[in-house]
Amino acid sequence: FEAVVRMRAVKQKAIRAFFEDFKKAYPDFKMETPPTPPAVRPGSPPAVRPGSPQAPQGASTQPGGGKAKLRVLKARFEPIGQGKNVVRLTVRNASAEKQVFAVHIQTRSPRYGGGMGWGTQFYHTIGPRQSKRMRFAFNIQGPVTDATWIRLGFYNPRSVEAYESDDHFEERRFTPRDLTQRPPAARLEPVTGKDTREVHRAFAEIQDLLRDRKYGEVWKRFTKDYQQAEFQDRGSRSPSFKEAMEGAIPWSWFIWNREEFLELRPASVGKRSEVYVLAAKRKEQTWAISLVRDADVWKVDWIGGYVPRLVLQHTWEERLLPKMKKAATAHFDIYCFEGSSSARAAKSIAKRREQGYQAISEFLGTKSDVRIRLILFEDKRAKHRETGHQGMGWAFGQTIVEVYGEEGHLDPYHETTHVLARSMGSPPALFQEGLAVYVSERLGAPALKDLGGGKSSLQARVRELKRKNQWVDLEKLLTYTEIGSRRTRPPISYAEAGAFVKFLIEKHGMAKFRRAYGELKGSADANVHRGNKATLQTIYGQSLEGLDREWQSTFSAAGVPTPRPPPGASTQPAGMPPIALLYHGDSNVRIRTIQTLGKAGDPRMIDDLIRAHSVEFYTPVHNAYASVLRSMTGERTRRGKGQWKAWLADQAAKGRLKINYLPISLAALPPKQRAQIQ
Incomplete structure (x- = not known):
């Protein structure tokens, strides 16, 4: 088995662990380990002087020592501002063969929406001994400030398929001090009569096409600039517009989607030079849709005025809470929308939450006066759209966000346990989630109902999972900093965590568990993982492996731990x-x-x-x-x-x-x- 993969630094640790395990299991097998790349901070380009090439022009080299066959003669920006921008490049091919040129354009707005970026690469082929002028549209997500920056990376790959993000032959980075900034836009000239009707008709046609999911036809109604700058279009290597509209790609949160566009209501039309600007309203936002004529077709050249969902996600509390109905109890401020299922059940919710609060405090042995803010949404879709968080429930700080409606609702214990236990420590997710699941079961709720286990008890569920060989090793589970993402296999990990905490508390007592909860640390660092194992051995007098065997003996059908097959x-x-x-x-x-x-x-x-x-x-x-x-x-x-x-x-x-x-x-x-x- 041979796997040779060029990896970035963030993956090296996992890769090495994989190969070490492979070697231990199959010592006679010959294999090459992946080469170690230069250390790079994940997600960031190497540091370069602002506005300067990384190496002198004409002397840039590619990895491996070979001279780059391309030279960037000129890089000229049109005045920059928030939204669509343009850069023009002139590149010379000094060789006797045609060459592939790639430019990766990356922008960053650190003070917008928690720090929003944009980046993609574009490709051109340049003939032998030729110079080529190229024009690219790109996006600056937020307002231009002194913290905004633009990075250009230049590449000369053997082919488009051979492009590697760290193989640039030259890199330049710019700040607003290096470039001319766009002046405030001139006032729009009012438009009435025939032109207004035409713009409204063109907008309605795009909405109809989008409503019918004719994405290919909608795509043709965008200018090339808009395709590049908003949707990072780079030809056949681009994610499809359909996936962007339906939220099937990771960067969908940065752009508008089908649902939002269909909610727009057209209003006034203005004109600036040859560009017509339609004001379209959606909720509190007014979008500015710029349209231009291309032959006999109206095309969208840019859409401004809308706030990306990723930005709204950072301000959802400030936006929504003033619009919600509030009910106060001794320990809770409960927020819900007028007319919602939670509003109709407000008294029952308040009573159950207070009872749960008291029961959890007594069990944990804490006399807490923490005040909890409980925010309730009608369904998972609404919760995800407004907050960016998936699933039925979420706790952070002294805030709990949950779904309460026809899709169901969570028990009143799980998330409250997270809030009240926060003062006890910050252990790995195994202990945090395990305690919340265990407390729910202890206080009479079906703890796994919304976690993949139905009405099964913790013991019955882990017995079933072990029998089916659907299992996460305890040592690995102890390293998780969260349980909920798909990589953590939640339907398995929640049940295991709850059952293990149940074993620790009921077999070894609450005093030891409280000590472990306070001394263990949640971290992705391997040194912390080793320290956690040592801490457990000190507290419980046996290794993690010993605790694992003892725990499994409590639910194994035969009363003994299920042996692990040898390599x-x-x-x-x-x-x-x-x-x-x-x-x-x-x-x-x-x-x-x-x-x-x-x-x-x-x-x-x-x-x-x-x-x-x-x-x-x-x-x-x-x-x-x-x-x-x-x-x-x-x-x-x-x-x-x-x-x-x-x-x-x-x-x-x-x-x-x-x-x-x-x-x-x-x-x-x-x-x-x-x-x-x-």
């Missing part, structure tokens, strides 16, 4: 096909290797490895997940299309079908890899 002993059911491992990075980390283990491979070995060590890499870039997929393409190839679905159904019925996956954006993949996965 090399496969648990794969007969008939399971070969497995393919796919590593997929985000848009800045290209796929370097897809190693398929077919007839020549040993599927047992790979199955053991996946089972023993969940290979889940994470990068903060666009919140994208790097994924390991267990693929059964070999079986599909042998059986052919006709028998494939029948075989799947048969395997599922026999309990043999297990496909573990993390979210992956197919549109971000090169066409060949996308076709293979599909």
Whole structure:
């Protein structure tokens, strides 16, 4: 098994752990480890002097020591401002062969929406001994301040597919001091009569196309500048407009979507030079939609005035709370919308919350006077749209945000436990979430109802999970800083955490648990993880492995812990096909290797490895997940299309079908890899 992947620094730790585990399990196997890249702060470009090239022009080099065959002769910006901007480049190809040129444009508005950025790359081919002039539109998300910056990275890859984000031959960074800023826009000339009717008609046509989900036709109603600057269009390598409109790609939070556009109501029309500006209203916002004529077609050249959902997410409390109905109790300020399900049940909610508060305080042994702000939304969709948080509930500081409506509601204990236990310490998620789940069950609620376990008790649920081999090792669970994202496998991890805390409290007592809760630290640092294990051994007088064995003996059907198979002993059911491992990075980390283990491979070995060590890499870039997929393409190839679905159904019925996956954006993949996965 060979995997050679160029990785950024943020992934190196996970990669090394993966290979170390592989070596221990299969010491006779020969393999190359990935090369270590230069240390780079995740998500940030290397530091360069403001407005200056990283290396003298004409002497820039690519990694590997080769001279770059391209030279950037000129980079000229039109006056900059919030929204659409333009840069013009002149690039010279000094070689006797045509060359691929790529420019990565990145902007940052640190004081807008918690720090919003924009970035993408564009490609051109330059002929032998030729100079080429190019024009690119890009976006500055927030108002231009002294903290705003623009970065240009220049690349000379062998091909578009070979582009690597850290292989630039030159880099330049600019601040507003280096560039001319756009003056305030001139006043609009009022427009009436025929022109107003035409603009309104063009806007209505775009809305109708969007309503009918004719995304290709809507896309044609945008200028090239708008396609580039708002939607980062770079041809066939771009995520689709459809995915952007329907929120299926990570950066959808930065732009407007279909639902918002359809809510717009057109108003007045003005004109500035050859650009017509339509004012369209949505809730408290007035959008400024700039339209230009292209032949006989009206096209959108820019849309301003709307506030991205990512920015609204940072101010949702200030925006919403004044509009909500408030009810106060001894320990709660309860907010809900007029006429909502929670407003109608306000008295019942207040009573149950106060009872829960008292019961939790007594159990934890704390005399808390913490005042909790409880904010209730009608459904998950509304909660997600306004706050950016998914799921039924969320606690931060002394605030709890929950859903209360037809989709259901949470028990009154889980999130309140988080708030009241915060003064006890900041341990790993295993202890924080485990305590909240356990308290819910202890006080009579179905603790796992909204966490994948239905009405099962904690003991019954973990027994079932262990029997099905759906498990997260305790040592790994102890390293989690949160439980809720898909990589943490919430339906499994919540149940395990609750059951483990139940074991610690009921077997070893509350005093030791309170000490552990206060001394353990939640952190992603490996040194902290080692310290946590040592702390547990000091408090409980045995290692984490010993606690794990003792815990599992309390719920194992036979009364003894379920043994873990030794390396090399496969648990794969007969008939399971070969497995393919796919590593997929985000848009800045290209796929370097897809190693398929077919007839020549040993599927047992790979199955053991996946089972023993969940290979889940994470990068903060666009919140994208790097994924390991267990693929059964070999079986599909042998059986052919006709028998494939029948075989799947048969395997599922026999309990043999297990496909573990993390979210992956197919549109971000090169066409060949996308076709293979599909």
